[in-house]
Amino acid sequence: MDNRHLQMVMAAAGAYGGGIDGILGAMSEAAMREIETRHAALYTFDPTSTTENRRKTGVLQACLNELGFEPGFVDGWYGNITGEALNAFLYRTTNGTDEVIDRTPLTGTTLPEDLPTRAQCTSVYGDPEHEVPQRVITIELPFSYRLDWNLRKKTNRVTVHRDAAPSLEAALIAVHNHYGPAQMTALGLDRYAGAYNKRRVRGGSSWSMHAYGCAIDFYAAPNGLRTECPQALFCGPPYQAFLDIMETHGWLPAIRLWGADAMHFQRARL
Incomplete structure (x- = not known):
């Protein structure tokens, strides 16, 4: 800093x-x-x-x-x-004005119809101001992540919306089983960068998917908000199984939704 x-x-x-x-x-x-x-x-x-x-x-x-x-x-x-x-x-x-972050959907992307759109998130997950804080729960995983902002500390606890928790828990366990602890660490997939957070979207005034409790981030620095493929680390071949597993469980990778912010996964469409 x-x-x-x-x-x-x-x-x-x-x-x-x-x-x-x-x-x-x-x-x-x-x-x-x-x-x-x-x-x-x-x-x-x-x-x-x-x-x-x-x-x-x-x-x-x-x-x-x-x-x-x-x-x-x-x-x-x-x-x-x-x-x-x-x-x-x-x-x-x-x-003198706020930055506008481009989240234009990629063309040719097929999205699962059973997930809410951004516009539907309030009706599905609740109002982030008053309802969602009462609906988030903390899942405890059978393994730990390093905190991406303080790698000396670990946690096995992730807080998300109660309706999104079962699919996230299943996705994270499947990723861990696929890669194993050593490869998770070697690839940085064990670097947890945050989930539920009552805040507005960066570069806008609407609520962030994190405020709905339906988003999670991993390994932020090389997968940043503005970083596109092929520069983003998660665009590399070793990470495609990670993206596939998350997507299969309904946690859509932002890098496949709008082509940037590869750290970000959300249980919602655009």
């Missing part, structure tokens, strides 16, 4: 009035303390007893949250959600 970006978001949040020079001096330190005090209730870690990088990331997340860019939890870990929130802030700051 660039220190200048940290200064920019602190300035936008009204906590910093110095130069955007990347030098974290006395004014930057005072601004960081102000943000930490102002948003203490949001912090999931103690910023006074951690590394400097994690502390800076926490301040960045707290500011982005205050400014409405939805960086995820204020946990001090710089993952894909925080990175995209910062990208959205920088784009609006630079251009």
